[in-house]
Amino acid sequence: MSAAAREGPHPAEETGAALHALVAELYPICRSITGDGVRRTLAILDRYLPLTLHEVPTGTQVFDWTVPREWRIREAFIEAADGTRVVDFGVHNLHVVNYSTAVDAVLPLQELRRHIHTLPAQPDLIPYRTSYYEDRWGFCMSHTALAALPEGTYRARIDAEHFEGSLTYGECLLRGETEEEVLLSAHACHPSLANDNCSGMAVLALLAARMAGRRTRLSYRFVFAPGTIGAITWLARNQAHTHRIRHGLIVAGVGDAGAPTYKRSRRGDAPIDRIMAHVLRHQTPGARLRDFSPYGYDERQYCSPGFDLPVGLLQRSPFGEFPEYHTSADDLALVRPEQLAGALALIEAAIEVIEQDRRLRNTLPFCEPQLGRRGLYGALGGDANAAKRNMAMLWLLNQSDGTRSLLDIAERADMPFATIAATAAVLEREGLLVPA
Amino acid sequence: MSAAAREGPHPAEETGAALHALVAELYPICRSITGDGVRRTLAILDRYLPLTLHEVPTGTQVFDWTVPREWRIREAFIEAADGTRVVDFGVHNLHVVNYSTAVDAVLPLQELRRHIHTLPAQPDLIPYRTSYYEDRWGFCMSHTALAALPEGTYRARIDAEHFEGSLTYGECLLRGETEEEVLLSAHACHPSLANDNCSGMAVLALLAARMAGRRTRLSYRFVFAPGTIGAITWLARNQAHTHRIRHGLIVAGVGDAGAPTYKRSRRGDAPIDRIMAHVLRHQTPGARLRDFSPYGYDERQYCSPGFDLPVGLLQRSPFGEFPEYHTSADDLALVRPEQLAGALALIEAAIEVIEQDRRLRNTLPFCEPQLGRRGLYGALGGDANAAKRNMAMLWLLNQSDGTRSLLDIAERADMPFATIAATAAVLEREGLLVPA
């Protein structure tokens, strides 16, 4: 797959363009933790991977939580006395507090202000606000626009309803040779925020499409669900099978200009933690590794102490630490094609390690085998890479005593896993390495 | 207790003033490893905590050592031919070599010089010298004063005696719910040196007074004894019970301007070592941690290989590394009220960890509990602290799987133990955490 990504004319550019186009298609939809926004989103993703849709009825108990009512919004605006719409949900869906209750009232600006959220420090941006678990209505707008409003009375109208419906999520399992699973999940509940998390959904959808024809050792499960309550619902309905999850990645906010950030699982030393550290180190300068903390995305649920699953988080700029976070500036300009493609390449590289890591045994462990006689010295790749390949051979032969995996060896040799794995394949063909 | 320290008008200032006053009361006494100086010192400390006095007869065998004779000194001076006293024990008790033998002789300055100790590199200071285990007489004076003495004959008189008496030490046990003990000890043998160690005695005496009415889980043993021989004597007489000591601190030189220094126990990873590192890190910028070394104060004896007790040393500027060390400049001006109070606060914070550290278990370990529904988000403390308290809740819920203690969690969360412990109490009240 990563080989495929390197082939053809400008494939990284093509991949980036395809990803950005998908982000752009997902971006305008007004998602929430329930409702048609999620369904329309999953319908788009279904073009890339065959999604099984789940509808979980309002009121269903999921651990300590209850599936909330479904939310439907038709329109929302603030109208001046002269009929001008000074705020309009139709223009930007961040203008309404997500999951807001309905209202239709005329009230003085002074009173209305208590229902309006702005960002005084970023006066031209609309903030993203939610009120999932408290009945409230509200609008969001730029501080500049609010300041420009003359005093007077305004009509505030939010035509929304909460009703007994269901929570929606989608999943897709690409079956491999074993039941061991790799979980790949992106939250699907944020409205028009391009990086958070159209980027994560797009990268996972295209990844699945590229893996579709491939024979893999592990099975790959893709989950697109609303943040927190969606993950909790998925875990409640799949508790009996979570032991199959060998590795997991939450993917969110992977399109901005920042270098990748990997946040370790609660275990801290799970294989996925080592794998991501390795891949980031060799593939992306400036990559950041962070220890687990219980604040963040859905890794919070997967890494709760009852589950303690080996699930980490891949993002670029860490959430909450870039100025566009949770504002209208998280738009299609923030998300860059090459950054989306780079994130996809990272996950594909991690999957290569997951698929190919194994323990081998040197069949001639006493002294070095005579490589020159076998034509192996310099036989691999071009001249420029010959020295590197020779070193990879020496490392593999020296370390393959049955106790060390290819990843162990790549780490000790400080070489990319791909180089070690490709060289291992050559030495296996020569009979110098066999499965341990 | 630490809460009490924060209450009332300027309590840290009051504590500092009280400590400095006690140091000032202890400072003028001429202590030695035996004799009335120690007894007068213990009588003063007894006003703060009910001390049991022990008199161990001269000649008693204590491991490889023998309790030495008691020392009594009445007066000591050097008199010029014209009757002027050029050195006088009555002016400063450092003027006589501590534990000096008696002398009364007229001798030329040239010969007398062999019995006079000065500090040529610190010419205005009187050095502190002892001769415990070798029969010698001697004086200490400033190099400047010695240089100013005209040649000629002088009368050197030390009216002192060594006799079969006893070695004196005092101790006090504040009984807690268990027999497990915390040992807190300060050496009580140095004459007029304010930091070394009137400071340590004063801090421990006031600490005991503040703990007197308190119900504690562990028992707290305070020991005031002469350095080395006193600790050895205590250990010899209490060898059968040292297994009760779960944590220990030697407290010495805690009043100077330096940041605190904690020297680890021989074990290096004893709970007291982790606790002091935690407390210093969160309470005092610039604090120093040092590994155990067999040179120092009475931790040498407690950490001898036969005992290997979990006993560390708390000081400020490390002994031997500040210019006033073991000179007449270690006086009441060197010791600062706020530094004494800060040392007391550190020990009290360590005691809070000792008392409150425990393992809890999250009763809803699968996914996060819904905190909002319980009114817990932001419910703790003011707005400014809400985010911190929320993080403390998330860390506690995530980590409380029965294997990690509150200190473990505070360390992993990089938050002060007090914050974690206070938040744990809230979650226990809600039934979300229970004893593991």
Next chain:
Amino acid sequence: MSAAAREGPHPAEETGAALHALVAELYPICRSITGDGVRRTLAILDRYLPLTLHEVPTGTQVFDWTVPREWRIREAFIEAADGTRVVDFGVHNLHVVNYSTAVDAVLPLQELRRHIHTLPAQPDLIPYRTSYYEDRWGFCMSHTALAALPEGTYRARIDAEHFEGSLTYGECLLRGETEEEVLLSAHACHPSLANDNCSGMAVLALLAARMAGRRTRLSYRFVFAPGTIGAITWLARNQAHTHRIRHGLIVAGVGDAGAPTYKRSRRGDAPIDRIMAHVLRHQTPGARLRDFSPYGYDERQYCSPGFDLPVGLLQRSPFGEFPEYHTSADDLALVRPEQLAGALALIEAAIEVIEQDRRLRNTLPFCEPQLGRRGLYGALGGDANAAKRNMAMLWLLNQSDGTRSLLDIAERADMPFATIAATAAVLEREGLLVPA
């Protein structure tokens, strides 16, 4: 031994001079992986230590390798049309590709160039080239000299032959009290390269001479063999006994101006790795420690996974990283007497640790013994060293609980092993320490 090195007038200078003289005697010989060059070399070394010579016939199978034919060279030159010898093996034996096949042909310069090796980036140096496992003939010369050759035809003559003979190596075992062995080996196949590896051979030969009369606990095996094939041959013939090897050092390139570099064994934490790190740290500022890698000298074979012996590499400037490496500039000027002597001193210091390291037990483990009563304080060495010796005593008494060796204690005390060992001997004489 190291004491002996410090005695007498300028002994380090004398040692250095003796080592350099031996390097100078070995330097002119044209060694290869087989042939008389090795035999003449071993004959010289035999004057220092009684070498057992081994002749292993051509064609002998040694693991994956075969002992190659013997190589004999009589003369080699390139002659211009006017009879001038423009390149002459008699002038410098690097002029011929080592192990080159024979040739006698007249050919145009353009064609001859394909058989001539130069170093364009170091135009005045002759490179060192070999062709052991491929039948080729060739010359090496300075790039400058080649550039100066006028076009035309030249006679290239190499009067050499390969024939069924044998591979030669020499070894010497200095028997100690036990069968446990220390392996010390230097490769003996490079022609006129002074640092690589006349230096290693000279240092080991003189070391053996100095150890000859000494009673040791372990046995010391010195091996001088051609690189790679020689080590493989030795291992193939001694496979049944390699378990006796407790510590091993490959010694190569120890005469240049660089600080010592120790490359750890494959195990990384073998005793020899700790010992060399300790010795280098205390004996040589600027010393470098490097982790094992499978590229290098004969440690590659000793550390192959089937053997995994505790064998490290001692060199000065790491091979391949100094400009003179494998060129005619690796000559007698590159190798310095004091650097050779320093390398010898390092190995001798390591041997002191190997010989003297042991676990002791404090016979008075409860509190400190009263050292003053025994006259031990300040009793050791001069005044300047008294404090250091006192600390060594305190460390030894504190740490000697039967679980820690003298090296463990030296490491924890951060003091040279020699100081700890000398102090331990004093405490053993006093009965304060006994074998654990």
